[in-house]
Amino acid sequence: MGKATNIVWHKAAVTKQDRQLQNGHGSCVLWFTGLSGSGKSTLANAVSAELYRRGMNEYVLDGDNIRHGLNRDLGFSEADRTENIRRIGEVAKLFVDSGMIVATAFISPFRSDRDQVRALFEEGDFIEVFVDCPLAECERRDPKQLYAKARRGEIKDFTGIDSPYEPPVQPEITIHTDLLSVEKAVEQIFVYLYRKNII
Numbered sequence: 001m002g003k004a005t006n007i008v009w010h011k012a013a014v015t016k017q018d019r020q021l022q023n024g025h026g027s028c029v030l031w032f033t034g035l036s037g038s039g040k041s042t043l044a045n046a047v048s049a050e051l052y053r054r055g056m057n058e059y060v061l062d063g064d065n066i067r068h069g070l071n072r073d074l075g076f077s078e079a080d081r082t083e084n085i086r087r088i089g090e091v092a093k094l095f096v097d098s099g100m101i102v103a104t105a106f107i108s109p110f111r112s113d114r115d116q117v118r119a120l121f122e123e124g125d126f127i128e129v130f131v132d133c134p135l136a137e138c139e140r141r142d143p144k145q146l147y148a149k150a151r152r153g154e155i156k157d158f159t160g161i162d163s164p165y166e167p168p169v170q171p172e173i174t175i176h177t178d179l180l181s182v183e184k185a186v187e188q189i190f191v192y193l194y195r196k197n198i199i
């Protein structure tokens, strides 16, 4: 429950359906979740670039970037990660309402937080994409050298090392990035979007 009282929802003159009709495609959130280095940002951006190339309305919300602005007041405690994901869920909902296909790239390690976000959306609008990659491979990639720092004890509460990651139970899409190329993974996501008549 929010803190404010005496607020009344204002119905918009232009609806999500109006925008989808004008755009010629549906809107949804592709919610990429997985360990650091699993490939969330790479895939979110690759999908987004291909949607853009085909003339569709898309946007990427990325953990590292959002934490520089909107969520700069949040750290990596359990409570802060929960608040981080709650806010992004609300932002993603606005994007979906605006008729966009939005790709989010957040570790979002807690199942209950992801389920809370799912509950904000209409059936079918929330597409959980599990970027499944073994910790050993993420650590081998270590694109930002963060695992190395975490192993040396220079970063505390690092996901997969000393902070938990709860894998999705029934994600709409699972991508094994240790086995599949980026191109094939993008193809897999496009097949899903076509099959669901979103694009």
Ligand SMILES: Nc1ncnc2c1ncn2[C@@H]1O[C@H](COP(=O)(O)OS(=O)(=O)O)[C@@H](OP(=O)(O)O)[C@H]1O
Residues within 6 Å of the ligand: 035, 036, 037, 040, 041, 063, 064, 067, 076, 080, 081, 082, 084, 085, 105, 106, 107, 108, 109, 144, 146, 155, 156, 157, 158, 159, 163
């Ligand atoms: N302690 C700790 N644990 C995990 N990740 C850390 C941490 N400290 C910094 N980073 C960097 O922050 C990125 C994760 O931010 P997110 O907003 O996606 O995290 S969360 O969803 O709130 O758990 C994450 O980005 P990705 O590597 O792209 O996942 C890291 O670069």
Ligand SMILES: Nc1ncnc2c1ncn2[C@@H]1O[C@H](COP(=O)(O)OP(=O)(O)O)[C@@H](O)[C@H]1O
Residues within 6 Å of the ligand: 034, 035, 036, 037, 038, 039, 040, 041, 042, 043, 105, 141, 143, 176, 177, 178, 179, 180, 181, 182, 185
């Ligand atoms: N099949 C793949 N899918 C996604 N990323 C891959 C794949 N194979 C190798 N990589 C590499 O793994 C790293 C993943 O980093 P990034 O996308 O930033 O992950 P995350 O956003 O999950 O932290 C990149 O350097 C990327 O080039």
